[in-house]
Amino acid sequence: xxxxxxxxxxxxxxxxxxxxxxxxxxxxxxxxxxxxxxxxxxxxxxxxxxxxxxxxxxxxxxxxxxxxxxxxxxxxxxxxxxxxxxxxxxxxxxxxxxxxxxxxxxxxxxxxxxxxxxxxxxxxxxxxxxxxxxxxxxxxxxxxxxxxxxxxxxxxxxxxxxxxxxxxxxxxxxxxxxxxxxxxxxxxxxxxxxxxxxxxxxxxxxxxxxxxxxxxxxxxxxxxxxxxxxxxxxxxxxxxxxxxxxxxxxxxxxxxxxxxxxxxxxxxxxxxxxxxxxxxxxxxxxxxxxxxxxxxxxxxxxxxxxxxxxxxxxxxxxxxxxxxxxxxxxxxxxxxxxxxxxxxxxxxxxxxxxxxxxxxxxxxxxxxxxxxxxxxxxxxxxxxxxxxxxxxxxxxxxxxxxxxxxxxxxxxxxxxxxxxxxxxxxxxxxxxxxxxxxxxxxxxxxxxxxxxxxxxxxxxxxxxxxxxxxxxxxxxxxxxxxxxxxxxxxxxxxxxxxxxxxxxxxxxxxxxxxxxxxxxxxxxxxxxxxxxxxxxxxxxxxxxxxxxxxxxxxxxxxxxxxxxxxxxxxxxxxxxxxxxxxxxxxxxxxxxxxxxxxxxxxxxxxxxxxxxxxxxxxxxxxxxxxxxxxxxxxxxxxxxxxxxx
Amino acid sequence: xxxxxxxxxxxxxxxxxxxxxxxxxxxxxxxxxxxxxxxxxxxxxxxxxxxxxxxxxxxxxxxxxxxxxxxxxxxxxxxxxxxxxxxxxxxxxxxxxxxxxxxxxxxxxxxxxxxxxxxxxxxxxxxxxxxxxxxxxxxxxxxxxxxxxxxxxxxxxxxxxxxxxxxxxxxxxxxxxxxxxxxxxxxxxxxxxxxxxxxxxxxxxxxxxxxxxxxxxxxxxxxxxxxxxxxxxxxxxxxxxxxxxxxxxxxxxxxxxxxxxxxxxxxxxxxxxxxxxxxxxxxxxxxxxxxxxxxxxxxxxxxxxxxxxxxxxxxxxxxxxxxxxxxxxxxxxxxxxxxxx
Numbered sequence: 011x012x013x014x015x016x017x018x019x020x021x022x023x024x025x026x027x028x029x030x031x032x033x034x035x036x037x038x039x040x041x042x043x044x045x046x047x048x049x050x051x052x053x054x055x056x057x058x059x060x061x062x063x064x065x066x067x068x069x070x071x072x073x074x075x076x077x078x079x080x081x082x083x084x085x086x087x088x089x090x091x092x093x094x095x096x097x098x099x100x101x102x103x104x105x106x107x108x109x110x111x112x113x114x115x116x117x118x119x120x121x122x123x124x125x126x127x128x129x130x131x132x133x134x135x136x137x138x139x140x141x142x143x144x145x146x147x148x149x150x151x152x153x154x155x156x157x158x159x160x161x162x163x164x165x166x167x168x169x170x171x172x173x174x175x176x177x178x179x180x181x182x183x184x185x186x187x188x189x190x191x192x193x194x195x196x197x198x199x200x201x202x203x204x205x206x207x208x209x210x211x212x213x214x215x216x217x218x219x220x221x222x223x224x225x226x227x228x229x230x231x232x233x234x235x236x237x238x239x240x241x242x243x244x245x246x247x248x249x250x251x252x253x254x255x256x257x258x259x260x261x262x263x264x265x266x267x268x269x270x271x272x273x274x275x276x277x278x279x280x281x282x283x284x285x286x287x288x289x290x291x292x293x294x295x296x297x298x299x300x301x302x303x304x305x306x307x308x309x310x311x312x313x314x315x316x317x318x319x320x321x322x323x324x325x326x327x328x329x330x331x332x333x334x335x336x337x338x339x340x341x342x343x344x345x346x347x348x349x350x351x352x353x354x355x356x357x358x359x360x361x362x363x364x365x366x367x368x369x370x371x372x373x374x375x376x377x378x379x380x381x382x383x384x385x386x387x388x389x390x391x392x393x394x395x396x397x398x399x400x401x402x403x404x405x406x407x408x409x410x411x412x413x414x415x416x417x418x419x420x421x422x423x424x425x426x427x428x429x430x431x432x433x434x435x436x437x438x439x440x441x442x443x444x445x446x447x448x449x450x451x452x453x454x455x456x457x458x459x460x461x462x463x464x465x466x467x468x469x470x471x472x473x474x475x476x477x478x479x480x481x482x483x484x485x486x487x488x489x490x491x492x493x494x495x496x497x498x499x500x501x502x503x504x505x506x507x508x509x510x511x512x513x514x515x516x517x518x519x520x521x522x523x524x525x526x527x528x529x530x531x532x533x534x535x536x537x538x539x540x541x542x543x544x545x546x547x548x549x550x551x552x553x554x555x556x557x558x559x560x561x562x563x564x565x566x567x568x569x570x571x572x573x574x575x576x577x578x579x580x581x582x583x584x585x586x587x588x589x590x591x592x593x594x595x596x597x598x599x600x601x602x603x604x605x606x607x608x609x610x611x612x613x614x615x616x617x618x619x620x621x622x623x624x625x626x627x628x629x630x631x632x633x634x635x636x637x638x639x640x641x642x643x644x645x646x647x648x649x650x651x652x653x654x655x
Numbered sequence: 656x657x658x659x660x661x662x663x664x665x666x667x668x669x670x671x672x673x674x675x676x677x678x679x680x681x682x683x684x685x686x687x688x689x690x691x692x693x694x695x696x697x698x699x700x701x702x703x704x705x706x707x708x709x710x711x712x713x714x715x716x717x718x719x720x721x722x723x724x725x726x727x728x729x730x731x732x733x734x735x736x737x738x739x740x741x742x743x744x745x746x747x748x749x750x751x752x753x754x755x756x757x758x759x760x761x762x763x764x765x766x767x768x769x770x771x772x773x774x775x776x777x778x779x780x781x782x783x784x785x786x787x788x789x790x791x792x793x794x795x796x797x798x799x800x801x802x803x804x805x806x807x808x809x810x811x812x813x814x815x816x817x818x819x820x821x822x823x824x825x826x827x828x829x830x831x832x833x834x835x836x837x838x839x840x841x842x843x844x845x846x847x848x849x850x851x852x853x854x855x856x857x858x859x860x861x862x863x864x865x866x867x868x869x870x871x872x873x874x875x876x877x878x879x880x881x882x883x884x885x886x887x888x889x890x891x892x893x894x895x896x897x898x899x900x901x902x903x904x905x906x907x908x909x910x911x912x913x914x915x916x917x918x919x920x921x922x923x924x925x926x927x928x929x930x931x932x933x934x935x936x937x938x939x940x941x942x943x944x945x946x947x948x949x950x951x952x953x954x955x956x957x958x959x960x961x962x963x964x965x966x967x968x969x970x971x972x973x974x975x976x977x978x979x980x981x982x983x984x985x986x987x988x989x990x991x992x993x994x995x996x
Binding site: 049050051052053054056060073074075076077078079081082083086089090093094103104116117120160162163182183184186189190192193194196197200201203204417431432433436437440443450451452453455504527 | 685729763764767769770772775776777778779780781807810811813814817818820822823824825826827828829831847848850851852855912916918921922924925926928929934935936937938939940943944
């Protein structure tokens, strides 16, 4: 199974012109920084990349599977050599084999982030330094990375996104004739793959030749002063951070020129290059003035965290479009790839949610969910040590839980070995075999060789939503927006495999609507059914939340819960007569802060006279404070760990 | 000890869609599997295990760990590719297609394969020890409670299912081999959701519910009691039906390559996809393939509108939701009006 010689031909893919062009650029010029292809399932992402393997000539496409372990990726000690010769020698891993080739990662957003960071970093540095298993070795590692991802499974964080030179989206073709053509070709292919490939052989060979010629020509393509200026102009217009974009833009344009068999770059090459290089780097321009008051917990620099466009945050993207002059569209003949058009289509796809409960009685009413609420971009900063790629950084992400989770690497055992890393143990023993007595085995393992497996489980965060369901929340469709916001957060929670729970408070009580569960599905159903009406027992809600989280902590000491309080702060109900509703809420808020529970307050107060209770509670709780309006405008929900007092 | 025979597939009362979807996947292993959703005790697992008895025989390269198909040179493992190049691929054996179970507790190394530790210690050399995905090549991979599977195992499963190849880069071994399997999953939706991406990998999905008809319920009990009282006798009594169905499956498999689709049928599928606004193009091709398999099962070599209707019922419902947790429902009236129009 050495290659993809049996794959569906690249040339036979209908449509997806941008993706095809960008792939060719990536094949021709590794300096264009690799390519990320994003698209919903079934839009030929992987088919294109696998098909491209045939066109790639002497540059091989190496598949980096999600199951990769660190030793196989970075390289390790040559086991067989060590056993027979008693010496340590480096055996290259996937990155070693990748030098001069292309690494292909399917479902790149599912790869462990620290591995992806390492793969992209090393690609930029051009060399891989290995310090492991008693080996110290550095080798050249020049390669481009092509990744594919489905945005529904979660987006890549901005700093990783940025490291891909190019970004394209595959689209869902809407034209009947195209859809039919796709079906027909796939049927033909399924019937007789060999005959089908022969049918496209000529086109395939032409593409191969084009890539090969372009590669030869590439170093002769000159970059004129004027083009450099143009690049700078594009990047400043798009408010790109750093200087990476300029270089990627020029290298991409260079490959485009080479593909057209020219040794000079034309402005139209730059225009086309901008389509691939800029979309995932565009930023909002710095806003001239802030009309909103600043939240107490001021989020840090956020530019780095903009996820790519996907249909979950349409509104946000459109906001950006208003602000940023889009790069000029190339005057290409294929009008079908206009990004604007995609957006319209996606817009159409969005369900238009009707509120079926409009005529519910006044006291209790059930608002629908505002499905148009944009998915908030949540950034969780729980203060964990970021793993540095080859170091032995502490990883509080790592669960020492017995034999569960993904085996990520091996380490010297601290206690008794209960989860033996066979491969690492054998590697550790290998160099000493010539001096150890043999007992029918080639490898004699001693106590000192034993290595323990380090396993890692993606422990999602636990989000406990504490929702104000009092009458005042029901006013002016406010609950619709609130439900929309929570729904959007639930989706985000789903993508991150988080657990969720929900507490609602109204009248005199706080009710646990949903115990902490992994079924985000259930949470959504409960949310939809949640009625509003009655007074606001804010303190009750907080008390219930405190109890729930306390129980959780006892059950799962590793859990890192986040309390999300959604309220307008109009606390006016208490269980015990005589207590002040606001005072008791604040008392509980202090308690929550003391327990170091990370929290967020989403303030829905919109009345003309603002009481600011929610804000006060947030301050006492040490919570990150947001206004609902901010979220609907696409602000990032930055959640910083509460370190207590 | 004599192994107790499994409950016969043909003795399962009702649950026609579930049975049909399983049969279609056996006839056409390239269809893409089925997800069976339903409460406990609705014969989900019984049906999948019973399916084993109906599976056809297949030709495989003798001694190959991945039971490569000698007729499909594009999908051979490394060893068989070598043999093929040297013209040594004549030595074959006949194997029965089988159901390989992936337990929810399976670890990643057991699923994808890993370093053969015993061999390494004895010989000081590295060798790949195949995992469940190797066993599953050309067979049925059955995951009970698939919604409870660990995330990282789902990831590798998706990877292999998408490529038809299992690429292993772990624990000292670097290896890849064909892994083309029929994925059959069962789940109880009350116990948690399944990831949309995994959902999309299933060609078909069916929801099973307990029988509500009183006579049928009684029949379920009667047969179960009869089976428990005398398994051998019970199985024997369904011998003829089993044989007939197995024969029909083999015949349909032979007919399948002859099945043609008229352009007008493609029109209908395209219209349907556009009208329903499905994501991507996988649903179109699945719909067509299901309809073709359905036609073959009927013993016909042309796809009719009726086949498309059945295919739509099996292939579309789980593709209707746009975002995670949205309750997508298939508007069957709309489907019928498009298909008939």
